[in-house]
Amino acid sequence: MSQRRYALDFLDRLDQRIIYLFVALAVGIPLISGYSLPPTRMSTAQAFFDQIEKLSSTKDKLVLISADWGPGGVAENRPQTEVAVEHLLRRRIPFAMISTYALATPFLESVPREVIARIELEEPQQKWTYGVDWVNLGYRPNGFLMIQGLAKSQDLHKVLEVDANGLQMGDIPLMAKVRTIRDVGLFIQITGLVGVLNSWIQYFQTQDYRPPFVHGCTSITIPEAYNFFASSQIVGLFEGVAGAASYELLLNSAFPNRKPGEAVRNNTSIAVAQMLIIALIILGNVGSMTRWLTDRLRPSEPLS
């Protein structure tokens, strides 16, 4: 039986490895060359920024950052955590890193330290100190039970006991005034995992107090996050790496001496890859439409 031939037959027979090569080039070239495009401004990122701007730097309240992401979230969640941490550090608002996800452990320490090293290079006269400006509370097991324990505790020092380095809560100047959930002025939750934000929203509150929530999610969990943003259960949002890149624009305007971070570059790289995916979808459909049209227009060949 002879095989019927189509005008754009090669599209159907395109080797998977060629697609992979194009993806590697689309992602890699912007990252290697440093090519970047100005990100889209997002109202959700602006809302996140405004929440941090609203905070007072009198050090009587703490910002709690739950970084529930691991190596799989490095591309999107890491830039989000970095820009949020940078904003807090620049405004001298004390914050604590915590996580309910074991794989996040190395990043709870490395992200703030790397951001501090970068901004100390930009502003050599300024210093940020562990225990005074920030603290790492480490990975805490038992998900929602731990969250519930934090919310209900009358003395967080007793529940937390020590930080990730074994330092007692009483020895950390930053934690001196932090005793209950009421001392948390803002809660930042960053994750790419489905359901983690739900747990924090459900359990990190008491009958009469709930800190404002802001959230960072990966691109695939944006629809879930919008649920909570639309109902004002979260009051600021990073929509994937695009949200972090948009936040960088806001940081650049607020701190004119700031050197660009990685979010804009990552966003450009992912955007080029997304353009490629659009192109591939269109090409795939063109191939399939050509086959359909050819079948319609050409009379069927007799069986040999």
Place this chain on the structure above:
Amino acid sequence: MTPNLKKKLIALVTFLGGLYFFLVYVIPIPDEQLVLGFPFSTVHEQMIFAVQVVGIMAIGLGLINIFQVHGGRILYLRKDWLNSAALIAGLCITMFVQVQDLITTERTVQAWKQFSLLSQFVSAIAEESQSTSIAETRLLALDEKLQGIGRKLNQERHLLSVASHEAFGTPPAAAFKGDLERVEVQLASLLEAVRTAPDLQNLKPQFVELSTQLRVVGSSAQKVVTINSKGNTWKNLSRVIQEGFFVPLGASMFALLAFYIAGAAYRAFRVRTLEAGLMMLAALIVILGQIPQGAAYISEDLPGIRKWLLDNISTPAFRAISFGAAIAGLAMAVRMWLSLERSPLEVDEKSTRDMRSAKE
């Protein structure tokens, strides 16, 4: 224990556990008050710790399971035994290095933690001593402890050696020695004052000063041990495992998704129906509205249209799905709470019975 009794016991514990967490969540509990004769707020923290302990036991069970499944495969050289060997080797090496790292960290923490405890001890002397003679006895005990720490540090000079080479500012080792000497001087002066003073009231500022100085010494000691621990082999090995293997391998696994998505988009995303066409159009608008090229080269309105789609189309649909899933989850939870769901133990019992009958 008979299987029937075991099943009943598990059902009872499950029910009581479920009941507790249901009540603690729904009943408004004022602090330190009894609700239905039960001190919820007092015991809740202990309950959380108890659940954590059970969770930790699960890690042990997981380990036994891995060794049973993969150990058997290695011993009998079954199919893919090399993969199992790699898993067990990775597990053992990581566990060994992490435990050594933990022990090293604990030792370094202990080196400076004692100053924090002594600082609390000084505050307690000022608050709780009923007479100057009791305070004097306690201060002498503190003096003895400090001398003991001094002797120990002299024996372990290597603790201070690396830190002395710090290039900037006061070397931490020198700062630590200076701070410790200041504490000794302050303590001697306080002891003298306690012996002559009629009561402790006038000496409170000196106690506070000594307590603060002990915290300063603790902070200096922490800097010394932190610098020293940087050269520790176990710490470096632990870092290599985490930063050299774990993080890049984890990120690579996730990055592979991009390639599969691109391949799948090309091969599978076909517009064959009106619904598929609508979905593709919405996806295109959402992607283009999010990336820089959309607003820059196609239309400035794209981000706005994207937001409208997310707010008015995606969110209501997603919310409906979430509500449905939540109701199903609630029904499932009630069934599990009341042990109406099939117990995982039943599978074991059935398979044991099957194995027995097969042997017979």
